[in-house]
Amino acid sequence: MSEAGRWWESLPHDYYRLTEATEIDLEHRLKVRGSAGLDRLLRTGLGTLVSAAMVPGLARSAGVAQQREALRWYQPYADRDDRDAIFARPSAPVTIEETPAGRFDWRPSGIPMRHLAFDSPFQTLNPALQASYAQSGRNRRARALHLHHPDGPRKTLIWLHGYTLDSYRINGTAFALPWLWRKGYDILMVTLPFHGARSERWHPFSGYGYFAGGMAHANEAMLQAIHDIRIFIDHLLASGVPSVGVSGLSLGGYLSALLASVDPRLAFAIPNSPLVVPIDMALQWQPIGPILRFLDRRHGFGIGEMRHGMALHSPLSWQPLIDRERLLIIGGAGDRFTSPSLVNLLHRHWRGSQLHWFPGNHVLHLQQGIYLRLMKRFMDRATAV
16 A cells, blocks of 8 residues: 555544645634535435435445455455556547537627537446446537637636536536636546446436446546547647646535546646545535445444445545646535545645635635635646746
8 A cells, every 4th residue: 555554544434524724724614614504414315315325225234245345355455555456447449529519508698619428438446347337328428518718728717517517507616617727728528337327217317327337436437537538638648738727616625635546637727626535524424324324233334345346446545647736636625525534634635735725615615816816826836838
């Protein structure tokens, strides 16, 4: 294992109960407390969706035993420092197709846009899951929306959305991506596995397939996300893009942080409210937290074992491959989806990284203009020739 250490063993069993204050809590006490209360309500709704996806596979003792055994298969990969074995690259070039934006697509005024897509050659790390994972045929088509400049490739920000929140329109508007385009950046908005057009038509909500196959299946979805994003990076750099960086919210923030530990070609990484430790985050939520604690009590399927089984794709398991001054973490002081205690784990692991708190929650980003301008300056410095 790398110098990151076996964090899943050293992290206290009840770390998810920890509440950490931020340096802006006193200055913005009402905003932080009010937004935190709102987040607790909202996360129960999202926790219910995640539970709906996972519970059918955990309803019987046989199902629990099967999922537990499947998750154990991944533990040896977390125990050794072998990124190439986990985050495998395609063995042959991948052809990416470009199509113009459609009539009903989100189209900010004056910004040229096109869709990029390819048939993902991803193969599951665990061969035993390949057949079941491949049953989601629509997920095999990787997709992204490209906001580009007509005079040629520019420095590019890859934007990764949060769980269930895949709308190009919502992400573009909420995070001022057209503004960044007007400041000189191309933007590539990637659709993550099992979201949007990559979800099956029968799925009850976008992102359902990410967790519907259980924790081992979710491991593979994380690995496919990194696999497919790197193919997009290959395409951008081959087309003459001078530099590529990544940012994203929540699940997208988690993958942004992970990508910084997988691909040294990144100019910067700016995870926004990243998950960091999915199991501990889920333990804070209703109703999924009580379900996980029940598995521990009833079946001995413990928190440490779950952490270990999913640690191979945690940013805490790896040292970043880009310089620490190119790492900026953004977190909400009132965030109770990904609480400050979890965000601080990543900041402490990324010694030398920059951390910015805003006085809002996971959804309501108060004083967002401050961190957007900070992002812009940070990206400019990181991509300066």
